[in-house]
Amino acid sequence: MNSIYKLIFFIFLVGCSHSNKFDANSAWDELITTLRSEYAYIDRVNEDFDSVISNFHSKALATTSKEEFIDVAQSLLRNFRDPHLNLGPYDNDDFIVYPTGSDIYAEIQASSVVIVDIKSDSAAFEQGLRPGMTIKGVDGSTIDEAIEAVTGMPIERLSLAQKNYALNIALGGKRYQSRTLAVVNEDGEHSYSLAPSYDSINRLKDGPAVSFRDIGGVGYIRFNNALGNNTSVDEFGNAISSLEQSQALIIDLRNTPSGGNTGVAEPILGHFTEAKRTYQRYRTQTPGRSYSEATLQQATVSPQSPLINKPFVVLAGRWTGSMGEGMTIGLDALGAKAVIGAPMADLLGGIKRIELNVSGAWLELGFERLYHVNGSYREDFIPDMPLNSADIDEQGRDQALLVALDVLTKG
Incomplete structure (x- = not known):
């Protein structure tokens, strides 16, 4: 191959490389535009919507693949505290979808994480976890570290409501993966190994x-x-x-x-x-x-x-x-x-699924605001x-x- 053909071939390869490069900026614009126009619960975010998304703008633009972008987008959406607001496709390293994949409900009370409720017939119930016990850690991480992993945000920048929401996702663990919790009861601190939280809910299908x-x-x-x-x-x-x-x-x-x-x-x-x-x-x-x-x-x-x-x-x-x-x-x-x-559980609104073409993701969101017949919001x-x-x-x-x-x- 002579030099002129080699040059043409090189230019062709470079062009193909650029054409296949993931366009993070367009993917971000598509996601945020869709949220602004379609999501009926933006006003429920504790902070101003623009403030929340600004925390993830640079992270999203730094992604170089659809998979990386989806991970960042999932973290962003968890800060909205809406179990109906989901983005996929999922992989095995993603957190559970709450509350389906949850079997423990806990709250941050003063400086402790206290179990408030345990789902009946779940892995947590079978292992003897009960309300009133306190949780010190999840899978070797502190509670603060676990919350930060769910939200993608420093703990000091989160509201109490955001922390509690993320906490209960963290306690459910990763999809189809077992969990280890450090729990304190009247006998002191113990380690509890729990089966994947989806196991018990999936058994209901039989x-x-x-x-x-x-x-x-x-x-x-x-x-x-x-x-x-x-x-x-x-x-x-x-x-x-x-x-x-x-x-x-x-x-x-x-x-x-x-x-x-x-x-x-x-x-x-x-x-x-x-x-x-x-x-x-x-x-x-x-x-x-x-x-x-x-x-x-x-x-x-x-x-x-x-x-x-x-x-x-x-x-x-x-x-x-x-x-x-x-x-x-x-x-x-x-x-x-x-x-x-x-x-x-506050799964907000009637939902629909929207395909996001640039990132190859799908987005589920509440597009109908739902009310009790007395005019109050269903979530209240x-x-x-x-x-x-x-x-x-x-x-x-x-x-x-x-x-x-x-x-x-x-x-």
């Missing part, structure tokens, strides 16, 4: 979508993280038929961290009304128009047979997510005698009979179930 039993004349119905599975509708119908002779019902939505869809929820809610009823409200964010300017619309249910016309209570908590939250506020609107439990709903530990208390008891039985049999 069981019923809806489980039920009679407890002394009170029917108990529990949803097993399958509100996106149409079999839940049929199994709920079977449950209420089997419990026809019960004097009252307990509807347990505490194990719905992955949410679901209205196609499953609305036929179930229809058993609780004799006429078409509103069970929640919503406003939709569209490009160029904030949700706050949109018309407040009604989400309704139609009657389903058989009608449930007996007293009922609802159990909710830290692992009640998305459609589980929608069903909780819906049942409250449809006449629940009480909602018992802890604040829910608090059970009228609140409990700190809605799943398992310090003695390992299901306190919420005990309260529900007391309300229905003595109230």
Whole structure:
């Protein structure tokens, strides 16, 4: 090959190299523009939105591949404290998706990290972790180091709400990886080795979508993280038929961290009304128009047979997510005698998935702002009979179930 052809070939290779170079600047612009135009919860960020994203601007522009950019973007989005705000695809080194991959709920109290609730039938429960214990470290890292790894931010620049949100992601660990926690109880400090947090939630796929039993004349119905599975509708119908002779019902939505869809929820809610009823409200964010300017619309249910016309209570908590939250506020609107439990998981809004072409990522975000029928935001709903530990208390008891039985049999 003579020199002129070698030069042409070299210029061709250089051109190809430049054309294949990852364009971090365009990827960043696409992500931020999409958030500004499509996300209905920007105003919920503790700090000003521009301040939050400015902390990640230089990091994002320094990335040289789609994979690096996605890692930075994931850290950025966790600072928004919204479990519905997610970006993928994921890899095995990514943190769990909260709350599906979570089995411990803890809070920073003064200078300690205190376990507030433990998910029933989880790895943490099986290993004996209980509310009231304190956590000193995760996988060999201090609590501060673990929080910084989740958020990509120095600990001193985070609000308490951001720290607590990141803490509970860190306690769930990396996707499908085991965890080691340094925990202090009345006997001193101990090391707990926990199975991957997704293991217990994935086991539910082999069981019923809806489980039920009679407890002394009170029917108990529990949803097993399958509100996106149409079999839940049929199994709920079977449950209420089997419990026809019960004097009252307990509807347990505490194990719905992955949410679901209205196609499953609305036929179930229809058993609780004799006429078409509103069970929640919503406003939709569209490009160029904030949700706050949109018309407040009604989400309704139609009657389903058989009608449930007996007293009922609802159990909710830290692992009640998305459609589980929608069903909780819906049942409250449809006449629940009480909602018992802890604040829910706050998976914000009705979501959609948007493809980000430059980075090759997908972005899930809340584009519908959701409301209780009384006009309050869904994420602000608090059970009228609140409990700190809605799943398992310090003695390992299901306190919420005990309260529900007391309300229905003595109230």
